[in-house]
Amino acid sequence: MARDAEATRERLLLAACDEFSRVGHAGARVERIATAAGTNVRMIYAYFGDKSALFDASLAHLVREMAEAVPPRPEDMPGWAAALVEHHDRDPRALRVSMWAQLERPETTIEPLEVYAAKVATVASAAATGLLPADVLMFVYAIAQAWHLSPAGLAAEGSITTSARAEAARIAVERLVRGSGPGIA
Structure with a gap:
């Protein structure tokens, strides 16, 4: 049977994405990745060079995806924030x-930087906030990721369903890009 x-390579990359998302670079084991991909460790080194390069490829793949x-x-930043919440969930x-x-x-530089550069350029047209487009993009991401990055106790006090989190993010970004609105000083 031909290989x-x-x-x-794709099976290895997908297995690595799962492994790295669960345990990070330090906790990941190439043996587990190879087993999950139905191949052997040699193939990781043949296709990716080493574990660090596989991590970088996984990060690039997930960011592009x-x-x-x-x-x-840019015409609907609040809707985009809500969609990001739904995607992360x-x-x-x-x-x-x-x-x-x-x-x-933290010293790693990866290829998806062009993805972010393209997003900053796209968001530039929505920068009527007076903020730099990159800052708007970072704020939108921070809002969309808030429930995943907040302490469990705080997150438990906030919106608990995906739709409620998406709506909260939509409202927050709407206020960011269109003005302060009610309740915001």
């Missing part, structure tokens, strides 16, 4: 691997 190199699934909507892997990267490998 399908691209299919093996998220960018394709939930592209910025459905699939928190991009958020988790990004956080592991910041914690364990």
